Amino acid sequence: MAVNENLRTPIVSVMGHVDHGKTTLLDRIRGSAVADGEAGAITQHIGATEVPIENIVNKCGDPSLKDKFIVPGLLFIDTPGHHAFTSLRSRGGALADLAIVIVDINEGFMPQTIESLHILKRFKTPFVVVANKIDRIHGWEANKNLPFLATYNKQSERVRSDLDNKLYEVIGELYNIGFNSERYDRVNDFQRNIGVIPISAATGEGIADVLMILLGLAQRFLEGNLHYDAKAPGIGTVLEVKEEKGLGTTLDIILYDGIIKKGDTIVVGSLGDPIQTKIRALLKPRPLSEIKAEEKFQRVSEVTAAVGVKISAPNLDGALAGAPVRVASPDTIDAITEEIKSEIEDVQIDTDTI
Numbered sequence: 001m002a003v004n005e006n007l008r009t010p011i012v013s014v015m016g017h018v019d020h021g022k023t024t025l026l027d028r029i030r031g032s033a034v035a036d037g038e039a040g041a042i043t044q045h046i047g048a049t050e051v052p053i054e055n056i057v058n059k060c061g062d063p064s065l066k067d068k069f070i071v072p073g074l075l076f077i078d079t080p081g082h083h084a085f086t087s088l089r090s091r092g093g094a095l096a097d098l099a100i101v102i103v104d105i106n107e108g109f110m111p112q113t114i115e116s117l118h119i120l121k122r123f124k125t126p127f128v129v130v131a132n133k134i135d136r137i138h139g140w141e142a143n144k145n146l147p148f149l150a151t152y153n154k155q156s157e158r159v160r161s162d163l164d165n166k167l168y169e170v171i172g173e174l175y176n177i178g179f180n181s182e183r184y185d186r187v188n189d190f191q192r193n194i195g196v197i198p199i200s201a202a203t204g205e206g207i208a209d210v211l212m213i214l215l216g217l218a219q220r221f222l223e224g225n226l227h228y229d230a231k232a233p234g235i236g237t238v239l240e241v242k243e244e245k246g247l248g249t250t251l252d253i254i255l256y257d258g259i260i261k262k263g264d265t266i267v268v269g270s271l272g273d274p275i276q277t278k279i280r281a282l283l284k285p286r287p288l289s290e291i292k293a294e295e296k297f298q299r300v301s302e303v304t305a306a307v308g309v310k311i312s313a314p315n316l317d318g319a320l321a322g323a324p325v326r327v328a329s330p331d332t333i334d335a336i337t338e339e340i341k342s343e344i345e346d347v348q349i350d351t352d353t354i
């Protein structure tokens with residue numbers, strides 16, 4: 001088996017309560033992928049980071065694993081935590097193909113942890129739970145970047161039993177919400193049991209395990225959903241609506257199917273009638289090597305899924321984070337506009353809070 005060219009990169013979102021470590025985990029995944037260097041360069045997208053399969057298997061110390069996987073890598077999105085986004089996506093459709101729910105092992109579940117789990121349950125999105133900040137367990141001896149079991153086996157018996165107890169609390173809380181779970185290395189069937197991975201985003205302990213388990217989930221449960229047509233009209237989700245100097249209002253989107261080109265007509269969900277506009281520019285982050293360039297973005301003429309990209313176009317005021325964005329042609333624009341309108345109307349109940 002080898003990477004299947006017809007499959008797009010699975011999109012992974014990191015969810016969880018504020019301060020439990022989402023940003024640190026994403027930085028760690030990014031940082032370690034950068035540090036791994038040569039194999040396959042990681043690509044910084046707008047609102048997302050792509051980690052190629054080579055980096056992931058190298059990190060796990062067994063490059064031959066690459067032949068076992070058919071997905072090209074993983075695309076981690078910086079899922080906005082704000083209410084408008086969550087509220088729209090929790091009704092409009094799955095946030096991502098896969099998810100990581102992060103929980104501070106020392107604090108346990110909080111309202112946003114529970115909200116995330118309910119959303120994933122509704123959409124049957126495969127996910128793992130990471131129990132973060134194990135380095136804060138009293139007496140923990142950090143072993144930078146080691147896989148979980150390797151560092152766990154080096155700890156004193158008291159520290160290990162402390163961790164086990166905290167982990168059982170997490171497993172108990174998951175049970176209360178309707179999920180059977182186990183420490184990830186004891187899970188035989190990831191369809192029946194959620195894997196819980198103890199990690200430290202700060203020291204990198206357990207990160208390799210997270211990446212491997214995500215790849216395993218992608219492989220087992222997503223193949224049917226990842227086929228895409230690189231020539232079909234693009235379909236995506238708005239991550240953020242942002243003012244940019246010199247560009248006005250722009251959209252940061254995740255494109256999960258098809259292709260999107262400069263000059264394409266797009267339809268975007270808004271609180272009123274959907275916005276119909278024409279793409280003036282498609283923007284990606286500049287490579288780090290060109291950081292001194294005048295503009296922080298580079299212009300590209302087209303992108304294909306899965307990708308994070310910024311769209312500059314007229315009339316984007318009023319676009320909604322979490323709303324759909326789709327490429328339209330003269331033949332399809334009316335039908336697409338109607339579809340997007342009814343999707344947004346379905347969630348109007350909650351728009352007071354948007």
Ligand code: GDP
Nearest residue numbers: 017018019020021022023024132133200201202
């Ligand atoms: P977010 O709000 O979920 O994005 O959380 P952050 O990533 O910003 O983390 C919140 C705080 O917890 C920051 O001060 C981090 O440095 C700290 N933190 C995150 N992960 C760890 C960890 O694994 N160990 C320790 N000791 N601190 C952590």
